[in-house]
Amino acid sequence: MIPFVVLGVLGLLFLALEWQRPRRERLALRLAATLVAWTALAALLAPPKFPALAARRIGVLVTPGASMAEGRRAADSIGTAEPMVLPSPGVYDPAHLARRHPELDSLLVLGAGVRDEDWAGADRFSVTAGRPPRATGFVAATWRRAALLGDQVAVEGRFVSPGAAPAQLRLEDLSGVVDSLETAAADTTFRFSLVPKAAGRHRYVVRAVGRNGATMAAESLGVAVVAAAAPSLLLLQGTPRFETRDLTRLLAGRGGRVAVRTRVAKDRYLREFFNRRVEPFERLSPELLRSVDIVVLDGLTVNELSAPEMALLRRAVLEEGLGVLVWRDSVARAVSRNTGSDQRFFLEFPLVRQPGALTRESGVALRGPAHTGASPVEVESSLFEERPDAVPILEDGSGRTLAAVLVRGRGRIGTSLVLTPSAWAYRQERDLFEAYWGRLLGAVARDTADxxxxxxxxxxxxxxxxxxxxxxxxxxxxxxxxxxxxxxxxxxxxxxxxxxxxxxxxxxxxxxxxxxxxxxxxxxxxxxxEPAGSWAGADRSARARGTARRASLPPGKGPAEGGVAGVPRERPMPRWWLFVVFLVAAGWLWAEGMRTRGRTIMQ
Missing domain, CATH: 2.60.40.10 (Immunoglobulins)
Incomplete structure (x- = not known):
């Protein structure tokens, strides 16, 4: 900065001297030449930059599945370009290449390719994908890494055999085979289901077994299972129910805070409290609703709520995220367009009544499709209609929705067609009973945890x-x-x-x-x-998909328009140009000074 200031001061000084010379002829030319000379001298210190077309550079990116020799052969075959063979993205990812090699504007990707997430920061490249190697083994798999105790976990994916078709695909844990699939195809999809029996960190293995009993491929996966924290619940019922006792016992046994109000006669209520202090309440209050995560009520209770209570409960759902679960009683089933709008807000669901019996026997998909028929319970025969704001929670063995929640502002309102879930508890299938309530209450509970x-x-x-x-x-x-x-x-x-x-x-x-x-x-x-090198088939498949998707997109900065292929770049002005300009201007000033001095001497 200081040299530029010094040059600026000297330039102004020389301009002032030229202005004060007694001879005024060619004054404008002398001032212009002085300005040009000092400007060129200043530019020599920091040459200005100007846009120019640089020759297009193509990089050959060698990824797993291709060798450096293949990369060099591909570079030689490109011809007119200036190829650069680059190592695997395990060493240099595309974003790193974009930063370290600004001269590159195109990439030819050989081998398996680059994953979707690794293309971030390399949008300016024009990408061409080579033919990826064939991915074999377990080329795709998805599952939930974390699940609540009692929830069903599905492991889905695809297996491609490198040779003969496998005889069986298995899902195994430490005790043996959890689920299996017989197959005769070399390329097959699979879906395994499991319900972990205990909380903790669980390891499983997916295995392909040949017809001779030998393992063709095997990969491991992990599922972390946690016990769901019992929600804080307020239960309001217009008539005593057998199911209420089993639900309150379940939640209280897990440490859940439960308050129950049961109407036993006109204007007479029975109140019970579990794991919370006794606080008799006659009406709903903001403090009471803020102290719970879920309100469970039936249609009879909804009809008995006063207008202020209804408005308070509705506001808690819409603005504060309170969850509401509705029992399917006769009042809830009879809701229609003639019902008041406040009541319909809580009781109206996209259900279609079916002709015939009011109830039917059905299994519930809590252990997976293979076990739904083992524990039939009584369910309402109505059917849920598909609607954007209705989220299915439970299904039967035929895929029909048995429970759903409606999104209402920040909260959710849910209902279930299952009428007798306690039947599982008395059939020594306690895990089904707990899984049912865990999934149903978890779907509507207020979000209070991370x-x-x-x-x-x-x-x-x-x-x-x-x-x-x-x-x-x-x-x-x-x-x-x-x-x-x-x-x-x-x-x-x-x-x-x-x-x-x-x-x-x-x-x-x-x-x-x-x-x-x-x-x-x-x-x-x-x-x-998982260890490096595992799930190789899935890795190659993900790389091929990511590269093909990136190759189908236009680059962030494409080639410059015009007849010459290239990309716009900035180049500094050559210093010798500036030096020539300085010499010409300074030389003319010197010659002009000598001419003026000679004329003065002659006079």
Missing amino acids: RWSVSPDGPVTVDQSLAITLFSSAPAPVATVRTPAGAVDTVSLRREAGSTDTWSGLYWPASAGWHELRREGGGSLDFHG
């Missing part, structure tokens, strides 16, 4: 990026990951645009094993990182 989401849903190996999403009301959450070795890493989170409670970040597992993702002062999520 919720984590980790993608992709399939296998995650060492050094593969994980997209982490946290749904939390904390103002500035701090996320940490405890590695299998016990070290603690911090994950940088940023708030999603347009959201107040959604945060996202990236994490790369550096070692295989169980990792614990946790928010300081909040909830946690366990996930398992």
Whole structure:
């Protein structure tokens, strides 16, 4: 900065001297030449840049499944371009290439390719995908990494045999085969179902077995199972129910806070409290509704609520996220267009009455499709209609919805067609009874705890990026990951645009094993990182899909328009140009000075 200031001061001084010379002829030319000379001298220190077309550079990116020799042969075959053979994205990812090699504007990708998430930051490349190697083995698999105790976990995917077709695909745990599928196709899809029996970190194996009994391929996966925290519940019923006793026992046994009000006669109520202090209440109040996560009521209770209570309950659902679960009694089934709007807000569901009997026997898909017929219970014969705001929660063995929730503002209102869930408890199928209520109450409960989401849903190996999403009301959450070795890493989170409670970040597992993702002062999520080299078929398939998808998109900065293929770049002006300009201007000033001095001497 100082040299430019000095040159500027000297330039102004020389301009002033030229202006004060007594001879005024050619004054404008002398001033212009002085200005040009000093400007050229200043530009020599920092040459200006101007846009120019640089020759297009093509990089040959060698990824797993291709060799460097193949990359060099591909570079030689390109011909007129200036190819550059680059190593695998395990060393240099495309975003790194974009930063380190600004001269590149095109990539030819050989081998399996690059995953979707690894193309971030490399939008300016024009991508051409070579023919990827054939992916074999378990080429796709998805499952839930975390599940609530009693929930059904589905493992879905695709197996491609490298040779003869397998005889059987299996899902195994430490005790043996959990689920299996007989197959005779070399390329087949599969879907396994399981219901973990205990909370904890569980490991499973998907295995392909040949006709001779030998293992053709096997991969492992992890599922973290946690016991659902019992919600705080307010139960209002217009008549005593047998099911109420079993539900309150279940929640109270898990530490849930439950308040029950049962109408036993006109203007007479029985009140019961479990794991909470006794606080007799005659009417609903804002404090009472804020102290619970779910309100369970029937149609008779809805009709008996006063207008202020109805408005208070409705506001708690829409604005504060309170959940409501409706018993299907005769009043709820008789709701129609003639029913008041406040009552319809809680009782109207997209249900179609069926001719014939009011109820039927049906299984419920709580253990998976293979076991739905083992425990039939009494259900209402009405059928749910599909509607955008209706979210199915439970189905029968035929795929018909048995329970659904309606999204209402920040809250949810749900109902179930299952009339006698306690039958499972008395048939020594307590796990079905607990799974039913856990899924139903969890679907409508107020969101008070952190919720984590980790993608992709399939296998995650060492050094593969994980997209982490946290749904939390904390103002500035701090996320940490405890590695299998016990070290603690911090994950940088940023708030999603347009959201107040959604945060996202990236994490790369550096070692295989169980990792614990946790928010300081909040909830946690366990996930398992698989060893490097495992799930090779799924990795190759994901790379091929990501590269093909990226090759189908236009580059962020395409070739320059015109007859010459190239990309716009900035080049500094050559210094010798500036030096020539300085010499010409300074030389003319010197010659003009000599001419003027000679004329003065002659005179």
